[in-house]
Amino acid sequence: MTSELSRQEADRHRPKGGLRSIISRPEIGPIGVMLLLFGMLGYFSIPAAETTWNPFAGEGFNALGIRNNLRVISQLGIIALGAGLLIIAGEFDLSIGSMIGFAGACMAMTLRWGFSIILPYLSFEGGAHLEFYTLLHIPDVSPSLAIFITLCFTLTFGWIQGFIIVRSGLPSFIVTLGGLFFLRGLTEVSLRSFNHRPDQSKGATTVTEIPDLKNVINLPGHGEMEREAAKYLPEADLISIVKGLPADTITEITERLEYTFQRVAEAKTDLMVAKGVKPLERALENALESNNEFMVKTIQDKIANFKIDPVVPKSVTEVDIARAYIDTISTVQPIADFFGGNILESLFDWLYFPIDWNTNNFGNQFAPGLYSCVMIWVILSLVCYIVLSKTQVGNWIYSTGGNLSAAQANGVPTNKVKISLFVFSAFCATLFATCQVFEVNTSDAAKGNLKELEAIAAAVIGGIVMTGGFGTVLGIIVGAFIFGLAKEAFFYIPGIDGSFYRVFLGFVIIASALLNENIRKRIMGNI
Amino acid sequence: MVDASSQPLIETQNLVKKFGSFTALNGVSLKVFPGEVHALLGDNGAGKSTLIKALSGVHQPTSGKIFVEGKETRFNSPRDASGVGIGTVYQDLALNSLTSVTRNFFLGREMKFGKGPFGILKMKEMHEIAINEMAKIGIKIEDPEQPVGTMSGGQRQTLAIARAIYFGAKVLILDEPTSALGQLQQMEVLKTIKKVQQLGHIAIILITHNEIHARLIADRYTFISLGEVIGSGTSKDLESDDIRRLMAGGAKVGDLAKELA
Numbered sequence: 097m098t099s100e101l102s103r104q105e106a107d108r109h110r111p112k113g114g115l116r117s118i119i120s121r122p123e124i125g126p127i128g129v130m131l132l133l134f135g136m137l138g139y140f141s142i143p144a145a146e147t148t149w150n151p152f153a154g155e156g157f158n159a160l161g162i163r164n165n166l167r168v169i170s171q172l173g174i175i176a177l178g179a180g181l182l183i184i185a186g187e188f189d190l191s192i193g194s195m196i197g198f199a200g201a202c203m204a205m206t207l208r209w210g211f212s213i214i215l216p217y218l219s220f221e222g223g224a225h226l227e228f229y230t231l232l233h234i235p236d237v238s239p240s241l242a243i244f245i246t247l248c249f250t251l252t253f254g255w256i257q258g259f260i261i262v263r264s265g266l267p268s269f270i271v272t273l274g275g276l277f278f279l280r281g282l283t284e285v286s287l288r289s290f291n292h293r294p295d296q297s298k299g300a301t302t303v304t305e306i307p308d309l310k311n312v313i314n315l316p317g318h319g320e321m322e323r324e325a326a327k328y329l330p331e332a333d334l335i336s337i338v339k340g341l342p343a344d345t346i347t348e349i350t351e352r353l354e355y356t357f358q359r360v361a362e363a364k365t366d367l368m369v370a371k372g373v374k375p376l377e378r379a380l381e382n383a384l385e386s387n388n389e390f391m392v393k394t395i396q397d398k399i400a401n402f403k404i405d406p407v408v409p410k411s412v413t414e415v416d417i418a419r420a421y422i423d424t425i426s427t428v429q430p431i432a433d434f435f436g437g438n439i440l441e442s443l444f445d446w447l448y449f450p451i452d453w454n455t456n457n458f459g460n461q462f463a464p465g466l467y468s469c470v471m472i473w474v475i476l477s478l479v480c481y482i483v484l485s486k487t488q489v490g491n492w493i494y495s496t497g498g499n500l501s502a503a504q505a506n507g508v509p510t511n512k513v514k515i516s517l518f519v520f521s522a523f524c525a526t527l528f529a530t531c532q533v534f535e536v537n538t539s540d541a542a543k544g545n546l547k548e549l550e551a552i553a554a555a556v557i558g559g560i561v562m563t564g565g566f567g568t569v570l571g572i573i574v575g576a577f578i579f580g581l582a583k584e585a586f587f588y589i590p591g592i593d594g595s596f597y598r599v600f601l602g603f604v605i606i607a608s609a610l611l612n613e614n615i616r617k618r619i620m621g622n623i
Numbered sequence: 624m625v626d627a628s629s630q631p632l633i634e635t636q637n638l639v640k641k642f643g644s645f646t647a648l649n650g651v652s653l654k655v656f657p658g659e660v661h662a663l664l665g666d667n668g669a670g671k672s673t674l675i676k677a678l679s680g681v682h683q684p685t686s687g688k689i690f691v692e693g694k695e696t697r698f699n700s701p702r703d704a705s706g707v708g709i710g711t712v713y714q715d716l717a718l719n720s721l722t723s724v725t726r727n728f729f730l731g732r733e734m735k736f737g738k739g740p741f742g743i744l745k746m747k748e749m750h751e752i753a754i755n756e757m758a759k760i761g762i763k764i765e766d767p768e769q770p771v772g773t774m775s776g777g778q779r780q781t782l783a784i785a786r787a788i789y790f791g792a793k794v795l796i797l798d799e800p801t802s803a804l805g806q807l808q809q810m811e812v813l814k815t816i817k818k819v820q821q822l823g824h825i826a827i828i829l830i831t832h833n834e835i836h837a838r839l840i841a842d843r844y845t846f847i848s849l850g851e852v853i854g855s856g857t858s859k860d861l862e863s864d865d866i867r868r869l870m871a872g873g874a875k876v877g878d879l880a881k882e883l884a
C-alpha cells in the first residue's frame with residue numbers, strides 16, 4: 097500500500113494547538129463580555145471628584161458594591177445552575193420563579209406560625225358536616241425543620257412535573273407553565289388564608305415579623321434574644337454583663353477596642369487633613385494659572401504650615417466592652433446563619449477600613465462581609481461542575497439532551513435523569529428562597545417573579561443550547577455574572593436611563609443564542 | 624473462513640413473524656458462523672430488518688426457534704440479546720454527535736471510580752481503550768476528545784462497531800452500514816468489516832443493497848423475498864449471475880430484460 101492510500105479521514109482533522117483550543121472554547125465569548133462589563137462597572141462608578149483610571153477605585157468595587165453585586169449574581173447563579181443542567185438534558189422549567197415564591201412562603205409561614213397536618217373527615221353526629229382531626233402539630237418550628245418541610249413540598253412538586261413530562265411526552269414548556277400558575281396561585285391563596293390569624297393584617301400576601309433568627313443569641317442572665325436588642329439593653333444591665341466576664345476576656349476585648357478606636361481616630365484625622373488641604377491645592381492651581389506670584393507663595397506657605405489637631409481616640413467604656421462582647425457571642429441558630437448570615441467578615445475588616453464609607457465611629461463595618469448565598473453558590477457550582485463533567489451522571493445528562501434515542505439504546509436511564517433534574521431545579525429554587533428568607537426575615541407571595549426567565553437567559557448567555565446536549569457549568573457561572581453585572585454597570589453610566597441594561601441584555605441573549613447555534617452546528621458537522 | 628462443519632454462532636429455524644394478519648417473515652432459516660460475513664440481501668420490504676429485530680430482541684417471533692451457540696434461546700428484550708453477545712449496529716448508530724469519541728464509546732457503560740452513578744469517570748483509561756479498540760479495526764483517532772459530530776460517516780460506523788465488539792458482541796449485526804455514505808467512506812467501512820472478520824471469533828450479519836459490496840467481503844449469502852428465503856449458499860456456490868438474479872427478487876434477468884424491452 098502506498099503512503100498516499102494509507103491516508104485516512106482522521107488525518108484531515110486538524111490537531112488542536114494550545115492557543116487554538118483556548119480560542120475555540122465556547123465560553124470565550126461570554127467571558128469577554130463579562131470582563132467588558134467588569135470594566136464598565138468599575139470605570140463608570142468612579143466618583144466624579146476622583147481623578148483615576150483604576151476601575152477598582154469605583155463604587156462598584158467598594159465593600160458595599162461588591163457585597164450587593166455578588167448577592168444579585170449569586171442568587172441568579174443558584175437558579176441558573178438548576179435551569180442550565182435541565183436544559184442540557186433537553187428540558188426546561190418555567191416554574192422556578194413561582195417555586196421561589198412558594199418555598200419562601202412555606203418556610204416563612206412554618207417559622208412564624210408552626211406546622212400542622214390536619215385531616216378533614218365527614219362526621220354524621222348532629223347532621224353531616226366536616227370535622228378536622230389534627231394529626232400533627234408543631235408550634236415551634238426550627239430553621240432546619242422549616243427547610244426540611246419546605247423541601248418535602250418543593251422536591252415532590254419538581255418530581256411530579258418531571259414524572260408527567262417523561263410519562264406523557266408533553267413538552268416541558270406546557271407542563272411547567274402549568275406549574276408556574278399553579279404554584280403562584282397556591283402561594284397567594286395559602287398566605288391569604290393563614291393571614292386570617294389575628295396577629296397579621298387580614299388577607300395580606302406577606303409574612304413579616306419573623307425574628308432575626310441568624311442573630312438570636314443566648315445572653316447570660318437574659319436568655320435568648322436578638323443581638324441588636326441585647327446591645328441596647330439598659331446600660332446598667334450591660335455593665336453587669338461585663339462584671340460577670342472573666343478578666344482575660346475583658347482585657348482582650350479592651351485591647352481590641354483600643355486598637356480599633358485608635359484606627360478610627362487616625363482615619364478621621366487623615367480625612368480632615370485631606371478635606372482641609374484639597375481646597376488649598378485647588379486654589380494653588382488657579383493661582384499658578386493666573387501667574388499671581390504673591391498668591392502662589394501665600395498658598396504654598398499655608399499648605400506647608402497646615403496643621404490640624406489629631407483626633408483623640410474615644411476611650412473604651414464598659415458599655416463598649418459589653419456591646420463588643422455581645423458581637424462575639426455566636427448564634428444559637430447556626431442553620432439560619434449559614435443561609436442568611438455573612439461570610440468573610442474578617443477579610444472585609446482587613447481590606448476595607450476607611451472611616452469615610454465603610455466604617456462608623458465604633459469601627460463597625462457598614463458592609464460586614466459577603467452574603468452567605470455567595471458561599472452557597474460557590475459550593476453548588478463546584479458540585480455541579482464535578483457532576484456534569486467528571487461523573488457518569490454527567491455523561492448521561494449530556495447524552496439525554498444530545499440524542500435521546502441513542503442514550504436509551506445504550507441503556508442510559510433517561511427518564512430518571514430528567515426527573516432528577518426537575519427535582520434539582522426545584523432544589524435550587526428552594527435554596528434561593530431559603531437564603532432570602534433568612535437574610536430579610538420576611539416573605540412575599542410575589543417573590544421570584546420572572547426569575548425563571550432570568551435563569552434561562554443566564555444559561556443561554558453562558559453558552560447553553562436550548563435544544564439540549566451542549567454547555568458547561570463554567571458557562572452558566574459566566575452567564576450569571578453577565579446578567580448581574582449588566583444592571584449595575586448601566587446604572588452608573590452617566591446621562592443614560594438605567595433600564596438600558598434590559599435593552600443590552602436582550603441584545604446579548606440573541607447574540608449568544610446565534611453564537612451557540614453556530615458552535616453546535618460546527619460540532620454536529622453541519623458547517 | 625471457518626469450515627461449515629463447525630457450530631454456528633447463531634441459527635434460526637423456521638422463524639415466522641406476523642404483524643396482525645400480515646406475515647413479515649414466513650419460515651426463515653439461516654446459520655451464521657464465527658469469522659464469517661453473512662450477507663442478508665433482498666428488496667425493500669422483504670423482511671430483512673424484521674429478521675434482525677427478531678435476532679436482537681426487539682421483536683418476539685410468532686413461531687420458530689433461535690439458537691445461540693447451539694442452545695435454544697428466547698429474547699424478551701434487546702437487553703437479553705446483548706446479554707448473550709448479540710450486538711446490533713442500527714442505521715442511526717446510537718451516537719451522540721455533541722460529545723466526544725470516548726464519551727460515546729462508553730455511553731451507558733462508563734468506567735468509574737466508586738460505585739453508583741456519581742462515580743468519577745476514569746477518563747484516561749477510557750481514552751486509551753477507545754483509541755486502541757478503534758485502531759484494532761483499522762481507524763486511527765488522534766484526539767479522543769473530538770466530538771463525534773466532526774467525524775466522517777465511516778469513522779462513526781467504526782466507532783459503533785468497535786464499541787459493540789468491546790462490550791462483548793459475538794454476533795455483530797450491521798443494518799445497511801454503507802447506504803448513507805460516500806464512495807470513499809463505504810470502502811473504509813468495508814475494510815473495517817474485513818478486519819472484524821479477520822479477528823476470527825465474531826459472526827457478522829451484513830444487510831446491504833449493494834451487490835458489489837456483498838461480493839467483496841461476504842462468505843455466505845441469504846436472499847429474502849416477501850418474507851421467505853429464496854436462495855442461499857457460500858460465495859463459491861453462487862455465480863455472479865445467480866446473485867444478480869436473486870437480488871432482483873428471483874426473476875430471471877433474461878425475463879426482466881424482455882419485460883423492460
Ligand SMILES: Nc1ncnc2c1ncn2[C@@H]1O[C@H](COP(=O)(O)OP(=O)(O)O)[C@@H](O)[C@H]1O
Pocket residue numbers: 642645647665666667668669670671672673674
Ligand atoms: N412493526 C410493524 N408492524 C407492521 N408491519 C411491519 C412492522 N415492521 C415491518 N413491517 C412490515 O414488514 C415488511 C418487512 O419490513 P422490513 O423488515 O423493514 O423490510 P426490509 O428491511 O427488508 O426492507 C414491510 O412490508 C413492513 O411494512
Ligand SMILES: [Mg+2]
Pocket residue numbers: 671672
Ligand atoms: Mg430495512
